[in-house]
Amino acid sequence: MVVIKKDIIYDENNNLKTDIYFPNNTNSQTKILIFWHGGGWFAGSKNDVKNWGIKLANAGFMTLIPDYRLAPTFTFPAAYNDSKKFVEWLLDSEYTDDNDQQNIVQIGASVGGTQALYIAGLYGFPTVTWSASVDFSNWMKNHQKVIPSRYGANELHLTDLHDIFESFYKFFVMTYAGKDDPVIYKQMDAQNYDFSKLGRLKMINSAHELVPLDGVLNFIAFLANKDHEVELLVIKGHRHAMDYAKDYLDESLDFLFQTIKEKKND
Structure with a gap:
């Protein structure tokens, strides 16, 4: 036990x-x-x-x-x-x-x-x-058009799993960074x-x-x-x-x- x-x-x-x-x-x-x-x-x-x-x-x-x-x-x-x-x-x-x-x-x-x-x-x-x-800084730089969302399927009506993943990835990176700041993203990079x-x-x-x-x-x-x-x-x-x-x-x-x-x- x-x-x-x-x-x-x-x-x-x-x-x-x-x-x-x-x-x-x-x-x-x-x-x-x-x-x-x-x-x-x-x-x-x-x-x-x-x-x-x-x-x-x-x-x-x-x-x-x-x-x-x-x-x-x-x-x-x-x-x-x-x-x-x-x-x-x-x-x-x-x-x-x-x-x-x-x-x-x-x-x-x-x-x-x-x-x-x-x-x-x-x-x-x-x-x-x-x-x-x-990877945070390069990804954010290359996905500027992605709209961040915790619930991409419901909030943005996304249907493709890849698009839902990208929307969520951007959401949690920006949430933890606190703001959209390339300097912070770079510091977050492993x-x-x-x-x-x-x-x-x-x-x-x-x-x-x-x-x-x-x-x-x-x-x-x-x-x-x-x-x-x-x-x-x-x-x-x-x-x-x-x-x-x-x-x-x-x-x-x-x-x-x-x-x-x-x-x-x-």
Whole structure:
């Protein structure tokens, strides 16, 4: 049976909380997984992915699912700052030992995957992303005629799935940026993160989903040019993040387990 500790405050100033899911067996070699929920930086919460916390704990990970501040009340870089604050709290908390940093891994869904990339670059945690958004400035520059909408089918009467995706992509990027500003979009680009400590990374994306694949491929090329190790799995269809997560959970966990094993053997 998984033990759950809910609403543990990690940032008192902003009243930010995390839930922790403990597996049956915990010891000094406990593996720790941070799961970053998605929602376009304007929606979603740790409560929405409770079942995933249980799944990951049952797989052997002490799993932490933090909330972070959401737009439009809190715009870029609020969520990024919160993710860094959370890791600082975790490493200094009663839930980790001095050598536990090597036991921490991440999974991030959608923009949660984007945050996981940001943290992976700073701390080197092995990471799996499900449909991480990585390209903002180039995409916005090349899609100026797209009308942003959260509900493109209903609000704009769009019928083509590609058009609906583009309308929504522009909506959540602008919402998190806080305004239509190319300077902010550039700062949001994953290529501008600090990847000095980036470790093993696996990215999963669908071929025709919400996240534009050309931006992902450009990001992979950027990492390769910096001599970083990264795996990319492109799956068929248009499913986004949690829509395919169940089918690729085992593959994601196998990658993380193997990476932890390799790190301990180094």
